[in-house]
Amino acid sequence: MRKIFFTSLVILGLISCQNNTKKSQVQTQKALEKPAFDHKAFKMKGMIIAKTTFKTFKSKISQTAEKGGLPAVVNFCHDNAHKITDSIGKSHHVIIRRTSHKLRNTDNKADIDEEAVINEYLKLQKEKKQMSPIVLKDTQGYVHFYAPIKTKPECMSCHGTPGKDIPENIYQMIIEKYPHDQATGFKVGDLRGIWDIKFLQNKS
Ligand code: HEC
Known part of the structure; x- marks a missing residue:
């Protein structure tokens, strides 16, 4: 048994x-x-969200410029840049950030991952190679979409060379609001910064 x-x-x-x-x-x-x-799929979603955000900025800026010119736009960006990215982010369940190696608003300071992406794009820029969007997972399992933000002709009046592209009165306004401003001296086509879109769902 x-x-x-x-x-x-x-x-x-x-x-x-x-x-x-x-x-x-x-x-x-x-x-x-x-x-x-x-x-x-994340690349597609990221590109759509970045485009939507850019278009929203563009239309609000041109409405503001029509009414109050460049000074009104500086005020508008100062007061609303984060409100716009936050509200579009919320509706897509993402966190939208714009950061740069040459910052205007120090609140937009790059974290370690963003810094690595910026450096990669700067390297590509130096080698005159194409900068494409990147999708990466962070150490906490969140997926991020990163894409280059390039300087366009319409950016020069606030991010070009003071006194040449940026009118004196506008530069004075900028410096007053952002005493640590580094976001000048860009040329058309230069890497101005990056988008970082963090997807809050689909965390693994
Ligand atoms: C009327 C002035 C003005 C124009 C034109 C303008 N910007 Fe800016 N930009 C600002 C201000 C002011 C801020 C800071 C906003 C804030 O407080 O977050 C800023 C911030 C940024 C940032 C966030 C990173 C940082 O440095 O704080 C990026 C990226 C940027 N601008 C890109 C652009 C691009 C690309 C264009 C053209 C398509 C452009 N800007 C046109 C005034 C301007």
């Missing part, structure tokens, strides 16, 4: 081990088949 009991225990043990092995093999296979996350 005892012998039979032991034998059946061993058999049971063998069966369950086998089952476990099979199960874990299936799981490993599944993990291999399925990429950790869908880079392409």
